[in-house]
Amino acid sequence: GAGVSQSPSNKVTEKGKDVELRCDPISGHTALYWYRQSLGQGLEFLIYFQGNSAPDKSGLPSDRFSAERTGGSVSTLTIQRTQQEDSAVYLCASSPSGAAGELFFGEGSRLTVL
Amino acid sequence: KNQVEQSPQSLIILEGKNCTLQCNYTVSPFSNLRWYKQDTGRGPVSLTIMTFSENTKSNGRYTATLDADTKQSSLHITASQLSDSASYICVVSDRSNAGKSTFGDGTTLTVKP
Numbered sequence: 035g036a037g038v039s040q041s042p043s044n045k046v047t048e049k050g051k052d053v054e055l056r057c058d059p060i061s062g063h064t065a066l067y068w069y070r071q072s073l074g075q076g077l078e079f080l081i082y083f084q085g086n087s088a089p090d091k092s093g094l095p096s097d098r099f100s101a102e103r104t105g106g107s108v109s110t111l112t113i114q115r116t117q118q119e120d121s122a123v124y125l126c127a128s129s130p131s132g133a134a135g136e137l138f139f140g141e142g143s144r145l146t147v148l
Numbered sequence: 149k150n151q152v153e154q155s156p157q158s159l160i161i162l163e164g165k166n167c168t169l170q171c172n173y174t175v176s177p178f179s180n181l182r183w184y185k186q187d188t189g190r191g192p193v194s195l196t197i198m199t200f201s202e203n204t205k206s207n208g209r210y211t212a213t214l215d216a217d218t219k220q221s222s223l224h225i226t227a228s229q230l231s232d233s234a235s236y237i238c239v240v241s242d243r244s245n246a247g248k249s250t251f252g253d254g255t256t257l258t259v260k261p
Binding site: 139140 | 182184189190191192193194197237239248249251252253254
């Protein structure tokens with residue numbers, strides 16, 4: 035597609051379950067970012083990929099959070115043993131270059147943990 | 149620590165009026181500053197991107213200014229429309245920390261008829 039695609043758009047899960055969120059970046063974009071946005075709050079950086087490697091994972095809030103990127107394209111953010119405080123919108127963005135490049139955002143995946 | 153502060157936190161104006169949103173930053177060394185518009189329930193969309201040498205950049209009714217000396221930026225919206233109701237986010241990139249930008253918390257603008 036022409037833009038960044040994220041799935042699912044909405045996910046409701048029970049506390050303790052694992053969830054996977056998918057991001058399909060714009061074709062050819064080497065940089066990929068995950069952010070978290072709680073209700074009414076600003077964006078919180080989670081992780082950055084350049085190609086398939088993640089030079090900056092400093093924003094991952096705990097070891098329950100992990101992410102991978104394969105083929106320099108699709109990325110998956112996995113949250114294990116979900117907690118209620120994980121409820122938020124998870125946004126993915128891609129860029130044709132690194133930090134100085136314009137970020138193109140997906141519409142986000144809204145996660146609700148009951 | 150790199151920080152981006154936006155003001156006001158929220159703003160209500162009448163349709164057709166102008167408004168100005170502020171962004172102050174302490175990010176150094178500076179790479180660029182971007183303004184994004186985020187409609188409710190949507191992802192942010194880029195409005196402008198400004199580098200060190202640029203003072204002003206326009207995108208339709210949106211005009212961004214940058215004062216790199218005082219580390220301040222503003223976003224001016226002219227002749228506001230109902231569709232301008234959104235959150236406006238200021239983002240500053242650091243040349244020494246490739247891959248990470250510092251986000252402001254945003255200004256929520258409501259345009260009323």
